Amino acid sequence: MTTMDTLEKPFELGFTYTRSTGPVIGHFLGALAEHRILGVRGSDGRVLVPPPEFDPVTAAPLDEWVELATEGVVLSWCWVAQPRASHPLQEAFAWIMVQLDGADVPMIHCLRAPAMSAVRSGARVRACWVAEPVGRITDLCCFELVEGDKA
Amino acid sequence: MRDIAIVAYSQSPCVADAGAANEVELIMPQLQAVYAQVGIDNAQAVDFVCSGSCDYLQGAAFAFVAGVDALGAVPPIKESHVEMDAAWALYESVLKIRMGHADSALIYGFGKSSPGELPTVLSQRLDPYYLAPLWLDTVSLAALQARLLLEQGRVSERQMAEVVQRSRRNARANPLAQLAGDPSLDDLLAEEPFVAPLRRSDCAPVSDGAAAMIIATVEQARTWGVPYARLTGIDHRMENHNPCLRDLTRSTSTRQAAEALGVSDAPVDVAEIYAPFSHQEILLCEALGLGQETQVNPSGGVLAGNLMMASGLARVGEVFRRVVAGEARRGVAHATSGPCLQHNLVAIVEGA
Amino acid sequence: MSEDVAVMQAPVYLQYHFTAGRAPTRFLRRLKEGVLSGQRCPRCSQVYIPPRGSCPACGVATEEEVILSDKGTVQSFTIVHIPIPGNPIDPPYVVANIVPDGANISFIHLLSECDNREVRIGQRVEAVWRPREEWTWAMENILYFRPLDEPDVAVERIGTLPVTGLEG
Numbered sequence: 001m002t003t004m005d006t007l008e009k010p011f012e013l014g015f016t017y018t019r020s021t022g023p024v025i026g027h028f029l030g031a032l033a034e035h036r037i038l039g040v041r042g043s044d045g046r047v048l049v050p051p052p053e054f055d056p057v058t059a060a061p062l063d064e065w066v067e068l069a070t071e072g073v074v075l076s077w078c079w080v081a082q083p084r085a086s087h088p089l090q091e092a093f094a095w096i097m098v099q100l101d102g103a104d105v106p107m108i109h110c111l112r113a114p115a116m117s118a119v120r121s122g123a124r125v126r127a128c129w130v131a132e133p134v135g136r137i138t139d140l141c142c143f144e145l146v147e148g149d150k151a
Numbered sequence: 152m153r154d155i156a157i158v159a160y161s162q163s164p165c166v167a168d169a170g171a172a173n174e175v176e177l178i179m180p181q182l183q184a185v186y187a188q189v190g191i192d193n194a195q196a197v198d199f200v201c202s203g204s205c206d207y208l209q210g211a212a213f214a215f216v217a218g219v220d221a222l223g224a225v226p227p228i229k230e231s232h233v234e235m236d237a238a239w240a241l242y243e244s245v246l247k248i249r250m251g252h253a254d255s256a257l258i259y260g261f262g263k264s265s266p267g268e269l270p271t272v273l274s275q276r277l278d279p280y281y282l283a284p285l286w287l288d289t290v291s292l293a294a295l296q297a298r299l300l301l302e303q304g305r306v307s308e309r310q311m312a313e314v315v316q317r318s319r320r321n322a323r324a325n326p327l328a329q330l331a332g333d334p335s336l337d338d339l340l341a342e343e344p345f346v347a348p349l350r351r352s353d354c355a356p357v358s359d360g361a362a363a364m365i366i367a368t369v370e371q372a373r374t375w376g377v378p379y380a381r382l383t384g385i386d387h388r389m390e391n392h393n394p395c396l397r398d399l400t401r402s403t404s405t406r407q408a409a410e411a412l413g414v415s416d417a418p419v420d421v422a423e424i425y426a427p428f429s430h431q432e433i434l435l436c437e438a439l440g441l442g443q444e445t446q447v448n449p450s451g452g453v454l455a456g457n458l459m460m461a462s463g464l465a466r467v468g469e470v471f472r473r474v475v476a477g478e479a480r481r482g483v484a485h486a487t488s489g490p491c492l493q494h495n496l497v498a499i500v501e502g503a
Numbered sequence: 504m505s506e507d508v509a510v511m512q513a514p515v516y517l518q519y520h521f522t523a524g525r526a527p528t529r530f531l532r533r534l535k536e537g538v539l540s541g542q543r544c545p546r547c548s549q550v551y552i553p554p555r556g557s558c559p560a561c562g563v564a565t566e567e568e569v570i571l572s573d574k575g576t577v578q579s580f581t582i583v584h585i586p587i588p589g590n591p592i593d594p595p596y597v598v599a600n601i602v603p604d605g606a607n608i609s610f611i612h613l614l615s616e617c618d619n620r621e622v623r624i625g626q627r628v629e630a631v632w633r634p635r636e637e638w639t640w641a642m643e644n645i646l647y648f649r650p651l652d653e654p655d656v657a658v659e660r661i662g663t664l665p666v667t668g669l670e671g
Contacts (some may be wrong), residue, residue, distance in 0.1 A: 006171035007640055013210045015515040017279075021508050025280050027506035036505065050281045050397070056396050077300070078294030079347040085574075086271050086286035095291045096538040097299075097395060106395045108287060108295065116347060121302055135508035137281050150531050173524025176556045179564050193562035210519035220555050223562020265518045278511055 017102035024053040024062065031142055033133035037068045050137070069101035070127040071146065075105075079116040089142060093126050094119045098143060111143045118145060153249050156372035157378035157500065159188035162362040162466035165329040165456025168265040169359035174204070174214045176260050178221040181363040185257070189365055189375050193223035197365065198253035199229045201244045203237030203260040204460045207272050218261065229253070236260060236425075237362065238463030238486030238496050244366060245385055255370045260461030261361035269357045269459065277490055278392055290354055292491045293428040294346040301348055305400055306433050308348070312339040314429040315352045315454060322451025329356050329456035355427040355457035362461040364468055369503075379473040380500050381465075384412035387486075387496035394491050402431075405438035405485065408430040408497040415440040419478035422447050423466035425487045427457055435485060439497065443484075449473065461486065463496065470500045477502075523640075526556035531640040537632055539571040541606045547589060549607040558564035570668050572604035573630035575648070576656045579609075582619050597622050601648055605666030612642065625655040627669070 021029060022041065028051050031038045039049035041064040043057050055062055076097040083090050088110050096119075097106035112128070114120050127144040133139040163186035169177060182424050186192065198221060206214045215232050222228065232237045237260025244256035264272075268334070270288035277283045300306045316339060322331035345351040370380040388404035390397045397403070409415070422445050426432035432454075436447060448454075451471045453462045463486025470482035481501045488494040521530070522558035523531055526542060530553045533540040541550040544558035550569050551558065558565055580599035597619055600609035614622060628648040638644045653669055665671035 001616075005528075007528045008520060009517065010520050011210070013519060017513045017515065019279060019511045019513045021280065021511050023507065025508035025511075026509055027505075029280075029511065030505040036504045046336050052393065056393075061593070075297045078291050078349070079300060079344065079346070080291060081344065084268065084271055084286070084288060086274070086288075090284055095287065095295060098387075107287065107454045108282060108292075108395060121298070125153055134512065136511055137284050137515075139402070147575045171522050171525045171528055173522075173527065173556060176525055176564075179557055179562075182562070183564075207517070210521070220557050221562060222560040223558070223560060225560035232642060266521060267517060270516060275515055275517075280511065284516075285511065443561065451608075 012027070022053060024051050027065070029135045029137070032137070033135055035070065035127070035129050037070055037100060037127065037140070039066045041066055047076060047102060048099060048105050049103045049107055058083065066102060068103050070139070071124060072098045072100035074119070074121050074125060075099050075109070075125045076121060077111065077119050079101055079119065081116075088138060092116070096143060109140065109143055111145070113145055127147050153251065155248055155366055155435060156371045156503070157364060157382055157471045158322070158372045158375060158377050158379045159185040159334055159365040160363070160471050161185050161188070162297045162327055162458070162461070162465050162468060163360035164327045164358070165358035165360050165458055167329060167356065169263055172260055174218045174263065174409070174492070175221045175261060176213070177359065177361045178259055178433055179363045179364070180286050182221055183258070185363045185365050189377055194228050194257055194459040195223060197257045198229065199239035199244055199256040200228055200249050201232065201256060201258050203233045203235050203240040203376040203464065204262060205234055207267075207275065208254065208269065208459055209263040209266045211472055235488050236460050236463035237466060237487050239402065240365070241364065241467060241489065242379065242385055242387060242496060245382065248366065248368060255367035257365050258464060259361060259363040259463045260458070262459035262461055263359045264357045265359050268399060273490070277467070290349065291348045291492065292394060293431070294421070295351045296491055297353070297430040298348050299400050300430050302435065303400060308340060308428050309336060310433060311353055311429040312336045314432045315339055318448060318451045318454040322455035325450045325455065326450045329358050331451065331455060349428065353429040355453045358456045358458050360458040360461065362458060362465045364459060364464060378475050379503050380471050381447075381503055382435050382465065382498060383501050384499040385496065386411045387494065389494040392489070392493060399491060400434070402434055402438040402492050402495060403459065405435055405492070405495040405497065408495060409439045412497055412499055414483055414497065414499065417481055419445045419481060419483050421445065421449060421470055421473050421482040423450060423452065423469040423482070424448055424454055424485045425463050425466050427453055429454060434492070439483060439485065441483070467498050467500065470493050474500050474502050516530065524556060526554040526565065530554055533570070534549060534642065534644055535638055535640050537635065537644065538636055539573055539603050541569045542569055543567045543569050550605060551608055552603060552606045552610055569605060571606050572668060573645070574651060574668050575601045575603040575628055576661050576664065577614070577624055577626040577628060578602050578624065578661050579624060580614065580622055582622070593653040595619060599628075599648065601628060602662045604664045607662050609662070612645060613647035614649070615647040623655070625661060627651040627653040635647070
């Protein structure tokens with residue numbers, strides 16, 4: 001607890017927030033619990049996922065839902081050799097920007113992969129799901145590489 | 152519009168761990184230093200005080216309020232705070248003076264990041280529904296951006312190493328820097344990946360410390376009889392909070408702010424750029440429209456020491472020091488805030 | 504069709520390593536020895552407890568340590584009648600601003616061993632310490648304050664008594 005000069009002590013700061021989701025995020029999370037990924041169409045025609053509540057260009061409310069594939073392609077990635085305690089995966093993994101089939105923008109999530117050498121931009125990946133969904137983004141627990149697509 | 156003069160600036164050394172010093176003890180030496188430069192006693196002698204800090208860094212709720220204990224706020228003073236880098240406290244102060252509500256202002260920023268795990272703490276700036284629950288840390292987010300730039304051929308790993316090398320070399324002349332040296336490009340490129348494609352040297356270190364500045368009307372600066380530089384422009388623009396809804400290979404908000412200010416209308420002798428990751432410096436130089444004639448980050452920049460919530464103000468302060476010393480006639484300072492260069496501020500500092 | 508999710512659990516837990524600061528460290532070390540201490544402003548001479556390292560009125564650093572009495576004066580108080588979750592103390596109880604002799608500002612602590620109806624501003628009180636072997640770096644070393652059999656302090660004199668108290 002002490003050193004010669006200073007008094008110090010580890011502590012945990014906790015915020016036990018429950019957040020209201022609203023109609024857009026709540027709808028997306030509800031579908032996610034059923035292993036479906038929904039995007040919304042923006043004013044410029046692009047399909048956006050995860051869905052913003054308001055159009056990023058015009059700020060208009062968005063409500064035209066588009067069901068997307070649960071597979072997509074990696075646009076960018078980085079390799080976390082030593083995961084932090086807070087990270088969703090505790091073995092070495094990749095963060096990916098993945099563009100789901102049917103979407104026009106990528107989303108960021110984690111990719112479970114056997115090694116850094118197995119990951120590349122352009123790789124196809126698919127969503128993996130938790131056994132018991134709770135209505136959070138983490139119900140989609142991670143992505144994994146589609147078999148036969150390892151570079 | 153009233154002209155703004157920067158009259159005083161001070162920054163603490165960037166240290167990995169300020170140890171026992173609390174926020175008051177971090178701030179006070181810098182405040183005393185800028186008071187001494189102007190010849191005043193305390194915050195009572197300025198019309199307005201504005202600070203920038205983030206309590207989450209050290210996990211101490213209302214540390215920014217406790218920081219007011221450093222000011223001498225009896226009788227009460229006009230005081231404000233931004234939960235951002237103090238460069239935005241400077242912006243608020245500039246508005247206050249331009250509106251005629253104040254003739255002088257004290258600005259300070261402080262950050263004690265060492266008590267927490269900074270990249271993890273900063274992950275909670277992301278939207279609370281989609282990204283914050285994943286605990287996507289700042290280093291990983293920057294690494295995703297770096298790979299986009301690398302694979303598009305916009306930057307090379309060698310160019311990134313050159314940024315690091317120049318930072319370390321320049322920092323040798325900066326006694327306040329945390330990391331200085333003369334690494335070879337080969338040594339830098341031989342370093343193990345940290346969060347590939349980033350190496351540890353591509354990432355700003357975590358630093359504790361504080362910075363303070365005093366600005367005033369030109370008339371007030373003359374009354375004080377101190378050397379000053381003119382802050383001839385300041386602008387800031389913000390992009391979408393979702394990194395996937397903006398083009399991470401460009402800093403549109405920086406470019407807009409620079410164009411609005413006319414950064415390229417006259418030669419830029421020196422630029423201090425807040426790029427916490429090496430590839431971002433390349434991106435930002437491009438967005439600012441800087442050419443070969445501009446000396447970039449002569450202080451070493453934040454790759455040599457990164458005072459969260461004060462580094463942006465420090466960029467302005469570094470340009471001010473060089474202009475007042477006659478080393479530069481016109482300089483540009485840049486500050487950033489939010490995940491992956493979401494929000495950017497540009498300021499122009501010129502000789503009196 | 505799936506059911507929309509109305510609320511989302513979004514807990515945030517962050518780990519930190521707290522350091523007390525130079526001035527608070529000196530204060531807490533004295534407290535571990537059963538002594539209350541403050542720091543004096545070199546400009547206005549006010550004595551602050553707990554010290555933060557500066558005089559908030561003058562904006563100058565404080566260095567001079569001042570040993571204080573564990574006797575003091577009630578500057579203000581409230582009687583808490585509502586139970587507070589997680590608080591082990593049964594209401595009603597008294598929470599008071601207490602200025603220790605030798606200091607110029609108060610801190611907040613409990614007042615007990617008293618008739619709540621008799622508690623008043625200007626009342627003299629003294630600290631009741633835990634057994635020495637339980638002392639740590641915390642104000643909990645003092646269980647509570649209890650009334651002293653001394654004359655009340657006039658309101659205008661509260662916060663001005665020397666460390667020797669009323670005798671001074």
